Amino acid sequence: MTTLRKAYEQSYYPPIPTKLTKRFRTNLIWQFIRFVVINIKMLRMVRKH
């Protein structure tokens, strides 16, 4: 979907994820770790109220 062929258009400038980055987004082991980490972050937020 992403193409950088069209120079100077709005989609020319933003960073786009590499294949590895995209793979990590749905890697079950890595995402389980992130699930724990995000929940801890959210609980820290709740405790600050």
Place this chain on the structure above:
Amino acid sequence: MAKLLILGGGISGHTAALHARSLLGHQHEVVVVTPNSKWNWIPSNIWVGIGLMNQEQVTFDLGPVYKKKGITYIQAKAVSIHPEGSQDNSSPFVSVSHTSPTKIGENEEINYDYLINATGPKLKFEATKGLGPEHNSLSVCTYGHATETSAHLDEAVARMKKGEKQKILIGTGHGTCTCQGAAFEYLFNTEFELRKRGVRDKAEITWISNEQELGDFGVGGMHIKRGGYITHSRIFTESLFTERGIKWITQAHVSEVEKNQISYEQINGTEGNEAFDFAMLLPPFSGVGMKAFNKTGEDITSILFAANGFMIVDADYTPKNYEDWSAEDWPSTYQNPTYKNIFAVGIAFAPPHPISQPKKSVKGTPIFPTPPRTGMPSGVMARIVAYNIADMIKGKESEPKRKASMAKMGAACIASAGANFFNGTAVSLTMYPIIPDFHRFPETGRDLNYTSGEIGLAGHWIKHLLHHAFIYKAKANPFWKVVPE
């Protein structure tokens, strides 16, 4: 015996009712007045809007829950507040008009000792000509709207399967909209769904928004630490749009929605049109339009409500320039300064000013997001107000002592970007505080140790978990208090 009257049975009103009921003995009465018979977990309406859930999965009947908890439930719409009573009624009261099928149209006066206004917003579709499901665009603001939107999406997909190209337009339908996050979620869930149904190549998807830049979300965006840099959410949001092949139009006020085309104006004066085959555009919000009267029947609406219809609370409403805004401007107890037994929570309270910097177009049209105050913050402020009122009813305190300023409160937000247990994703955001405080955090206005964002499957799991956890809590099932707001 004291009587607490709560107007509204949405996320904030329902939260306040459950907490108040659990804190007050049964010699005291808790009454909820709400025009709807169902409670709706609104964040999941986006999944109804793409056909992934039906409305029964995001709603439940309020009546049985209130009966179980000993809360008096009146299905009615609040019309006017009489904080001093009237010539015939010495008690403060609210005039309501019944909406249940058996009593529809009947009027009643409901007395109170304490009042919580948690009515939520009026969906002001009429602010833009042609906007809304009754006219030329769709919405996911209610479960009914979302169900209708899902049917229209199915029709668009059917046309794409026949080989037709479709223009999909999603975003905000007016220059002063809020809740960009909901439209963002619907945008990415639609894109994901079109890929899943094998027609993504037939769709040209465009986002239109009143945000100054992508990633603003009505809170001025947020900065997070990533890769050795402090980076604004604009960068990550533009990245996501580019990755998914979505075009964007920002700084836009939609001035008219015609059958298959919108007209819009941008801050720099540019005027344009955008054609569409399917458009989901959020409306701006206002207060629900309640009036207020004193004992002699004189209209005191302007004492209780700001011009936008939201209720005046303990905020600093002095008009100030953006540079002079302070975290201290924001309310902390949500108590009306004139009538101390009246409180407003959730969307119903009037914010002192926006969070994003206000902008006007060269023609003078305001184009900027109004402040979001839904979800987690609305639940927290509802709980705090319920505790404060319970303390005052029980004589422990003479004034509200607990505080829940959005300038001292954090928020966690999970924005779905595609719903699937194995390849779905969601953006997980945490920010502290919600209102930037440049006095405490001079660099970015927020604590970078508590402000974060990432996208991944874990976010989707959490979003799904929260769906079930919050509905469990709202049904007041055993240990409901363990689930935080």
